[in-house]
Amino acid sequence: MKKIAVIYWSNMGNVEVLANHIAEGAKKAGAEVDLKLVGDVKPTEITNYDAVALGSPSMDNNRIEQEEMEPFIKEIRILAPNNMPVVLFGSYGWDNGKFMEDWITRMVDEKFDVKGSLAVKEAPTAEEITKAEELGKLLAL
Template sequence: MKKVSIVYWSSGGNVEVLADKISQGAKDAGAEVIIKTVSEAKVEDVVSSDAIAFGSPSMDNNRIEQQEMEPFINQFKLLPNNQKSLVLFGSYGWDEGKFMEGWKERMKDYNFNVIGDLTVKEAPSAEELNRAYELGRLLAK
């Protein structure tokens, strides 16, 4: 059984809804899932997992959340991530979600294997929730 960790930051609840749907997809596909807000998460949650999902809204000029998520993500810069499967997800308002492209490149530079991503404008649609569910299933493979 694969172990999947989902770590996210959410203010308005949209990223949390996506995290829950990714979790459901991974569980339904047979994975053991750990889902935590970034304030609860530890590096070990990521290191000890087979696959990871990170979620954040776009904030502060097309960047991930800077007070908690950014410092957490930075911890993986020098760790041996060994092409661990990773899904990135998040929401945006006015900036068209451009933060995701930079985040994907950064995580590839940190030696993660980015196998999928999802950005939603404001609240996720039914179609976007289905995509989140499928990303969870993909992480469990």
């Protein structure tokens, strides 16, 4: 059974909705899933998982959240094994997903295996919620 972490930061709940559905999708596909706020996870815990989904809003000038998610990413890039499967997800207000494009590029550069991504404008639509579940399933494969 695959062990998956869904780790996210959310202020108003939009990213949290995506996190919940990614976790649900992964569980339905038979994975053991831990769903956690990034502030509650030690970077070293990343090595306990086969795959990880990371979620953030676009914040502070079209970047991932800078107080908790940014330092977490900096730490796990050293700790995670090369080609660790990852899914990136998040929500933006006005950047049309630019923060996500930048995040994907960065994670690929850091030798993560980016299996998929989802960036939504504010609250996810029903169709985007279905996509979130599919991303969870993808990670569990």
